[in-house]
Amino acid sequence: MKTLIKAARLIDGTGSAPVENPTLVVSGGKIESIVTGELPSYLAGSDVHDHPGATILPGLIDTHVHLNLPGDGTILEDAVRESEGVLVATSAYATAKALKAGITTVRDLGAKGRTAIDVRRALQLGHGDGARVVACGQAITVTGGHVWYLGGEADGVDGVRRKVREMVKLGADFIKVMASGGGTVGTQSWNPSFSQAELDALVEEAHRFGRKATAHCLCARSIEMAIDAGFDQLEHAGFIADRTGRQVYEPAVADKLAKSGIPVTGTLAVGGAVLRELRGRETLSPTDAAFLARWENAAAQNLLQFRKLREAGVTFVAGTDAGWRFTRFDDLPLEMELMQEGGMSAMDTIVAATGYAAQVIDIAHETGSLKPGLAADILVVGGDPLADFAALRDVRLVIQAGTVKVAYDANA
Ligand SMILES: [Zn+2]
Known part of the structure; x- marks a missing residue:
């Protein structure tokens, strides 16, 4: 069974612009795709985590x-x-x-x-x-x-x-x-x-x-x-x-x-x-x-x-x-807040804690960004971290290798 995660935006960890109103599709512990707009019929019957106003990030x-x-x-x-x-x-x-x-x-x-x-x-x-x-x-x-x-x-x-x-x-x-x-x-x-x-x-x-x-x-x-x-x-x-x-x-x-x-x-x-x-x-x-x-x-x-x-x-x-x-x-959000205070943009800081971090520590082939084929390591936070890193402390959902580990949502 596939798991769908819906939110207001998705930041994929590579530095690309956020995707608005995405549905992230998870299957077999891995990221399958990112869909926008109408959901294709083959996704009907999936397990859905809907987080209005929230942001999907790589773990x-x-x-x-x-x-x-x-x-x-x-x-x-x-x-x-x-x-x-x-x-x-x-x-x-x-x-x-x-x-x-x-x-x-x-x-x-x-x-x-x-x-x-x-x-x-x-x-x-x-x-x-x-x-x-x-x-x-x-x-x-x-x-x-x-x-x-x-x-x-x-x-x-x-x-x-x-x-x-x-x-x-x-x-x-x-x-x-x-x-x-x-x-x-x-x-x-x-x-x-x-x-x-x-x-x-x-x-x-x-x-x-x-x-x-x-x-x-x-x-x-x-x-x-x-x-x-x-x-x-x-x-x-x-x-x-x-x-x-x-x-x-x-x-x-x-x-x-x-x-x-x-x-x-x-x-x-x-x-x-x-x-x-x-x-x-x-x-x-x-x-x-x-x-x-x-x-x-x-x-x-x-x-x-x-x-x-x-x-x-x-x-x-x-x-x-x-x-x-x-x-x-x-305390990683504290580190990120300080990096931002030290002059780094919000997006660059998020990449430094996701995609770029994975590259530097040699695990980019497994995790670190929301690319199809990588492990479904996913964090959903309330609000928009690009506007305020306080959002990073409002954890709504944590998925690791496709398994829900933390869920503060009603329909989990
Ligand atoms: Zn040390």
């Missing part, structure tokens, strides 16, 4: 999450003290939360051991509802480097090659590398972590096995080194200059990044979520007050740098860093 893609982490303010060091069994359960719950928000695919950028890989498998087996998972296994990091607790430590050219092979053996869809320090206690976000020879070997080895490689970069030198190594993508692309966390934007590095054509995940939601949570509290501990003050500054700086990088010609996909501190698994 959203969050290109940067950490399923192991709860996103409730818990710091990494505490979260990863739990057993791997707890982390698997936490991760499965995270994929369910994302799916409810219309995020039908998440890409995990580093989990402990094989926990994210195992959750991906359980969902593939049909054991529970959750966003489809694309996973790197563990993020590869230097000894004592950013998120080393997850098990991804490797050093030296031979050591990093071996680690890539371990991740491929584990079933990694892609390879994630911590090219600078980060929010992990004792690491240096203002310095590159690996040598150039190690980064070159990481990328070469990932590509040998047909995996894309992405690099977490919080300082300018790490961005330059990652470009030279030939990474396929960058995460964050920060310009932290010293241990105070001060950022110093470098136009020459931005130009080099733009010329490379390497897309970046901005993760602006991290700062946005900290501000939402801590500004909303009546009282703050001295630690939280200091944390908020630091992020008031960092969030503004990150937004400004996002704007400048785009003006320089750098392209972005939407990714939240969900799980990290206060960033929730339904």
Whole structure:
């Protein structure tokens, strides 16, 4: 039996102009066609979801999450003290939360051991509802480097090659590398972590096995080194200059990044979520007050740098860093609002969270846009997100591979 979804408009995720008064036809778990005007007679008797005034979109893609982490303010060091069994359960719950928000695919950028890989498998087996998972296994990091607790430590050219092979053996869809320090206690976000020879070997080895490689970069030198190594993508692309966390934007590095054509995940939601949570509290501990003050500054700086990088010609996909501190698994609309605030058009931002995101993370042949033959991963929201992204939080219907997962409509 075919399923028909009717709404006021349809945005297909490719950047094409919206289709007015569409009927999206789903059959056998896949998108069959988009019909406008009178319904052809062969569609009579289909299961119909009619959403007047609403918008049909591809299911959203969050290109940067950490399923192991709860996103409730818990710091990494505490979260990863739990057993791997707890982390698997936490991760499965995270994929369910994302799916409810219309995020039908998440890409995990580093989990402990094989926990994210195992959750991906359980969902593939049909054991529970959750966003489809694309996973790197563990993020590869230097000894004592950013998120080393997850098990991804490797050093030296031979050591990093071996680690890539371990991740491929584990079933990694892609390879994630911590090219600078980060929010992990004792690491240096203002310095590159690996040598150039190690980064070159990481990328070469990932590509040998047909995996894309992405690099977490919080300082300018790490961005330059990652470009030279030939990474396929960058995460964050920060310009932290010293241990105070001060950022110093470098136009020459931005130009080099733009010329490379390497897309970046901005993760602006991290700062946005900290501000939402801590500004909303009546009282703050001295630690939280200091944390908020630091992020008031960092969030503004990150937004400004996002704007400048785009003006320089750098392209972005939407990714939240969900799980990290206060960033929730339904926070992709927050990321999209911030991207728009940083100068991106509503349509470009939607494409960055659907069709372009799928292309960058190598799943465009399966999902990401509403093209015939692709998986029927569909989100219907009330209102028009092109006019106001608040519509993205008014979830009416979520369909994943043709199966209704969330329905707030009367006739579902
Ligand atoms: Zn991350």
